[in-house]
């Protein structure tokens with residue numbers, strides 16, 4: 001059983017902890033937090049041992065028991081997932097090295113924070129046995145999952161993506177825009193293209209970013225010039241076979257992120273989380289060697305299964321990306337509750353043997 005510590009219990013951290021909890025080969029060693037807010041009470045409620053990142057006094061005053069400091073958590077963990085805000089992960093890196101504890105960082109950190117930038121579908125093997133890995137950002141994760149099968153099956157000559165990004169997460173009351181559409185970043189390419197190249201170093205990709213007043217999901221407008229000329233049906237079939245891509249059937253009548261989130265809440269997903277890339281099946285169009293499509297990415301959720309796979313890769317629990325992905329997906333419920341492109345229930349494969 002792998003003991004996984006989570007340092008930073010916010011949007012990503014609490015989801016990673018809950019995902020660790022349901023894995024058959026992992027357990028939550030504890031979670032580190034700075035302050036005894038509502039998320040600390042949820043951690044307590046779930047039975048996660050709380051560790052103080054900045055001193056135990058505030059927790060004592062709030063009558064919340066702590067099991068120790070963040071140093072104790074790191075020492076007791078086989079792997080730590082650092083889910084602190086951008087920049088804090090890099091500041092924490094020496095702590096993990098000091099305790100000789102393998103660590104996973106998030107996409108808000110620069111790539112040089114870790115030995116390898118990680119996406120389970122694209123480069124799991126590179127992280128096997130590494131001391132540190134960085135799970136790339138939600139947007140980069142969404143693009144890597146899509147580009148990996150396209151690259152393998154058809155070759156990619158050039159990718160062009162416009163990312164219409166959510167302005168804030170639902171709990172981020174201080175962010176915006178609330179009444180505007182921003183080119184963000186204004187510079188081209190946006191940071192997403194170079195970040196995708198940390199996964200596919202030779203890929204030709206240009207990205208442009210925007211921010212809009214929604215908290216629901218990011219939306220990508222994708223154009224990929226392939227090296228060969230598949231039909232629309234062939235690309236649709238290729239993408240349907242990917243476990244972390246969900247092709248939204250026309251029959252569902254889902255016209256945007258609002259209905260998508262409603263669908264996953266109705267399907268019983270925790271927090272309405274959408275772990276899969278959601279590609280509008282009707283948008284998949286091949287003209288000559290040019291592929292076009294729209295996909296929605298749930299920024300709070302898509303990196304969660306990737307963090308679980310990164311834990312297995314670092315701890316050398318399995319050298320096989322396919323096995324880890326299958327095990328993660330089954331335990332978490334990726335694909336569960338959603339229908340296939342043809343309207344039938346999604347397959348959820350049975351456990352892979354280690």
Ligand SMILES: NC(=O)C1=CN([C@@H]2O[C@H](COP(=O)(O)OP(=O)(O)OC[C@H]3O[C@@H](n4cnc5c(N)ncnc54)[C@H](O)[C@@H]3O)[C@@H](O)[C@H]2O)C=CC1
Nearest residue numbers: 008009010011012053083084085086106107108138299300
């Ligand atoms: N929210 C999102 O849409 C996504 C975020 N990420 C990345 O994940 C990382 C975490 O982001 P979020 O979960 O959104 O942030 P968050 O702000 O929701 O959560 C971070 C948590 O860490 C706590 N914290 C702050 N300093 C700390 C310290 N020194 N020690 C321990 N805990 C500390 C905060 O109080 C908060 O509870 C960032 O690198 C971000 O770029 C990646 C994909 C999507």
Ligand SMILES: O=C(OP(=O)(O)O)[C@H](O)COP(=O)(O)O
Nearest residue numbers: 107108137138139140165192299
């Ligand atoms: O990593 C993310 O987005 P990004 O890939 O657009 O930088 C997450 O959605 C967090 O983005 P934020 O920095 O706008 O909170």
